Amino acid sequence: MTETLDATDWAILTELQRDGRVAYTELARRVNLSASATKERVRRLEETGVITGYRAEVDPERVGYGVLAVVRLKYPGTRHEPLRRLLGERPEILECLRTTGDDCYVLKVAATSMGHLEELVDALADFGSTTTNLVFSRTLSLRGPSEPGPRER
Incomplete structure (x- = not known):
């Protein structure tokens, strides 16, 4: 799919990753398209699975989850369904x-x-x-991909 994304598609993706609630008229202004053309491009990006959804970002500390950690797990065996079940049951596992x-x-x-x-x-x-590693701070928050530069193509 990467080959079919042009600079305007990437501009739309960049803006939506910054603010998924931006109005089509404002998004269109930012990417220099009409609102209808912008809406059509967003629809196409959604239908092709490039855009997989929209969500609110919640600060875990502000809602009572002040301890952030990274846990590495060595999982012997091949039956992964019990772990997948636990992942569904434990909302404190963020990723x-x-x-x-x-x-x-x-x-x-x-x-x-x-x-x-x-x-x-x-x-x-x-x-x-x-x-287990405790997280002191988030030096870089989760971000999505951006348009590849000339070296990355």
Whole structure:
């Protein structure tokens, strides 16, 4: 799909990643298109799966989840359904990536306290060995991809 994205598509994606609630008229102004052309491009980006959804970003600390951690999990075996079930049951697991290397999974978790984090890590340890790193600060918040530069193409 990357080959079919032009500079205007990338501009739309950049603006929507900054503010997913921007009105079509304002988005159109920012990317130098008419509102109807902009709306059609956004619709196409949604239909082709480039845009997968819209969501509110919530500050975990402001809603009582002041402990942020990264948990790496070595998962022996091949039955991953029990872990997937736990992921669905535990909203404090914010993200889970299946990876290569020594660790099978890397999880970003938010907890209300160190005790809560300990209980969550204990639940994950039922699936294999864990390594937990506390997050002091977010140097770079989650962001989406941007238009590749000449070196990246």
